[in-house]
Amino acid sequence: MRFLPIGIAVVLSVVPWPSPPARAQVDVIDDANREVKLAGAARRVVSLAPSVTESLFAIGAEDAVVGVTDYCNYPPAAARKARVGGVINPNIEAVVSLHPDLIILTMEGNMREDFQRLIALGLQVFVTNPRSLSGIYRSILQLGALTGKQDSAAAVVAAMKRQEEAIRVKAVGLEPIRALLIVSVHPLMCVGKNTFIDQLVQLAGGNNLAQRASGSYPTYSREAVVADNPQVLIVMSDAGAATEELTRLFPEWSTILAVRGHCVFRIDSDLVSRPGPRATNALESLFSLLHTPCQ
Numbered sequence: 001m002r003f004l005p006i007g008i009a010v011v012l013s014v015v016p017w018p019s020p021p022a023r024a025q026v027d028v029i030d031d032a033n034r035e036v037k038l039a040g041a042a043r044r045v046v047s048l049a050p051s052v053t054e055s056l057f058a059i060g061a062e063d064a065v066v067g068v069t070d071y072c073n074y075p076p077a078a079a080r081k082a083r084v085g086g087v088i089n090p091n092i093e094a095v096v097s098l099h100p101d102l103i104i105l106t107m108e109g110n111m112r113e114d115f116q117r118l119i120a121l122g123l124q125v126f127v128t129n130p131r132s133l134s135g136i137y138r139s140i141l142q143l144g145a146l147t148g149k150q151d152s153a154a155a156v157v158a159a160m161k162r163q164e165e166a167i168r169v170k171a172v173g174l175e176p177i178r179a180l181l182i183v184s185v186h187p188l189m190c191v192g193k194n195t196f197i198d199q200l201v202q203l204a205g206g207n208n209l210a211q212r213a214s215g216s217y218p219t220y221s222r223e224a225v226v227a228d229n230p231q232v233l234i235v236m237s238d239a240g241a242a243t244e245e246l247t248r249l250f251p252e253w254s255t256i257l258a259v260r261g262h263c264v265f266r267i268d269s270d271l272v273s274r275p276g277p278r279a280t281n282a283l284e285s286l287f288s289l290l291h292t293p294c295q
Helices: 048-060 076-080 092-097 112-120 132-148 149-173 196-202 222-228 245-247 249-254 270-272 279-290
Strands: 024-029 033-040 045-047 065-068 101-107 124-128 177-183 206-208 231-237 264-267
Touching: 024 245, 033 132, 045 048, 048 065, 048 076, 048 101, 048 132, 092 112, 101 112, 101 132, 112 124, 124 132, 132 149, 132 249, 132 279, 149 196, 149 231, 177 196, 177 222, 177 270, 196 206, 196 279, 206 231, 222 249, 222 270, 231 270, 245 249, 264 270, 264 279
Parallel strands: 045 065, 045 101, 101 124, 177 206, 177 231, 231 264
Antiparallel strands: 024 033
């Protein structure tokens, strides 16, 4: 073993560890036309809408999700996230306690008052409001940009577009099916115009008869259903009405084509009402229901 002579200074060259890559700034315009700036990809996200939660999980950003609403039930893994209350009544204190660097909410589901409270607290809020498939695609891509999952978000959108195109091809040349989508029985309400569900019905080869009514989810009269005489009635699952219950509540409906032809169907409310990554699955389900041969 060799020793250095006493008195000779030993100089060690210290090589520093490489610094972690700087977080690239994120700058996205939300659906409220607000510029949302982040120092880097969001790492602690609170989702205040089930559709947003589904989108975040679909693009692989679930590790960044620290809080969700009580109604965020898909995918099942969302149940393991901290709960922050309802969609229209979130617990703001619970949201703040999670120390989010981004909170995502929707225009239709969440309340303006909650948005304003979160902004007043100095929290970073992103607003999404998709009203069409193209709007859903844009929203998913925006969430990808906000969470650093651009590539996986683009892959999700590409797959959805393929599903959409496949249904468009199937619907070519088919006679539009006169249909009503019931979202509530008490009061009687249907899916109307200016909604992404209405667009899904049209893409699936349906003629949504409630388009003529005013409002996105118009209140409908029982007499109007008879006058419309839909070929197909589709009832949201959370409306809780089977064919037998509908005809018991509205005995005059026994004369309409949908009831006479056994074309009254139920559809999963969560699937068809959430403007997220399962929207094109809903499109496929609607196509199947609308074009089921009735007896």
